[in-house]
Amino acid sequence: MKGWSTHTGLAVRLALDDVDTDQLIPARFMSRSRADGYGDQLLHDLRRDARGEPDPDFPLARHPQASVLIAGRSFGSGSSREAAVYALVDAGIRVVVASGFGDIFAANAVNNGLLPARVDEVDRVRLDDAVGERAVRAAVSLERATVSLDALTVAFELDDTRRTKLINGWDDIDLTLAREADIARFRERRRREASWAWPAPDGPR
């Protein structure tokens, strides 16, 4: 994963509250391999009409080059499916702005270089109004924790761990392997002090 500290791109608004993971990517699409890409499945059913025809007025259909999504009040609640993040990333989205994120979604997002920018609801509405139906040039700074559209700049919340991780593009497995000795010591102690925590050999019910 490549790190980043600033991003400029086009922002569009989704104009939908409570977009859950099943909206981001319906379950029936999740058997694909990562290499095949998930971008075409992003919000698959929401951007189509009852007959399955794509809605040309859907914000991401009007502005397919957008990379900053001004979402609604809650975004990504529900399932742990990381494919919800793959769909966003593969569709070119780098930043989602909302006033709340599902806990697991937010962790998955950061693990894929996608910024879940949490802003006050008042600020979110200001961004929403500033974008309207257009695609507006946006600048996002991880260092300053701000999203700017034209003259409007709002602050977002992101804990330091996640910010550092996005900036460095760290792979957690590498970080963890550097702690191998600590892990081995912990394992040995747990084996000794809590041997019951290892599954017993298959026994009678």
Added chain:
Amino acid sequence: MTRPSTLLDKLWRSHEILRREDGTSLLWVDRHLVHEGSHHAFARIAARGATVAEPALTLAVTDHYAPTRDRLHIADAASARMIATLADNARRHGIELLGLDDPRQGIVHVVGPELGLTLPGLLINCGDSHTSTHGAFGALAFGIGATEVAHVLATQTLWQRKPRSMRITANGSFGEGVTAKDLALHWIAALGADGARGHAIEYAGEAVANLSMEARMTLCNLSIEGGARFGLIAPDDVTLRYVRGRPRAPVGADWNRATAHWRTLASDAGAAFDREVTFEAVDVAPTVTWGTSPDQAVAVDGRVPDPDALQPGSADAVRAALEYMGLAPGQALEGVPIDRVFLGSCTNGRLEDLRAAAAILRGRRARVPGLVSPGSSAVKAEAEREGLDRIFVDAGLDWAESGCSLCVGMNGDTVAPGERCASSTNRNFRGRQGRGARTHLMSPAMVAAAAVAGRIVDVRSLTARQAAP
């Protein structure tokens, strides 16, 4: 004198390998459960040439794509490939697999407890948001995404910031026909689908203490629907009775050492929680969702909201949900006709759930079609031994094999567009049970009552008649 600790504090402390300066902990993982959806994580570790650190602490279960009928001939190519990929990965890494032909197969969150792999005091991860189910034993159990699954596979550890603590206390006793499912939908409706976000919930109080182990699993399972990644209940005699003698549970000296430790796993008197919420069990009625988010729920004798009476912001969401659900503003929920029912899932697919539904269906016919998918193959076998399968079949419902089935709609079981399904599952999201499907979440007994009436109905009206001479 040390500061009083919460159950969360104790569990966290006993799994913390180290804490970084930024406050993130590296945690030891005692059990890692994987399923077909874990293919991305296996691909990630393959790409870096890593192996599985602790195959003996890892269990693979076929559930999300498990066909509920005709398992020897999987019609859907994608499902067949997902199931085969899990088997390949399990074989390659020396992980035990409970596949379709294994009598212990079932939904991962039903199987873990059944086998005694789920124990108090453990840290349990699975790439599934309903991993909170296992917290019912007093285990630190939470759902993770594919990158995190890969990390656990490769290192048997996970970086995690400690969540804030929250206690939900339910005082008193539930009224007739009220279950753990109703308490869950009740608190989620009160606090919102994001009401417990960022928190680990500990459930407490007389009403919780009096729940069976299976009902506690239902309650903890639904924590994520209120935004909490973790649900916890302190282990007690009910827990120990459930665990004792399970195939993989500790025995002999290990059992004694384990139980001595488990008895310490309760929040100390005076322990401070970041947030405390209290409910009276008597205020909880059989509860049904009317919308497209689990917090859009009311008592069965209630009415759906009228968006015109709400603030503009929330009115839009209500209006959109009612439109999707085909309901009129202010409409009474009772009497809404349904097209089909589903009984099953990691939320309400255990033996007690099937018994509760069968008690309503016994000697009655369902007016609508429906599917019953037991939470595990062991639940299925036991239900058949008790004759529950005959009750469901005689009522006109399909008795099928175990898997996630119509809760997630990945295995080919779906509800048709526009159809309304009374469901014992956990999510009423748009399209969850199939494109355009309309889902009403409720308890298994309420699903059975809806099947009998062909509409949403208060289960207590059926049990009252049953009790009459």
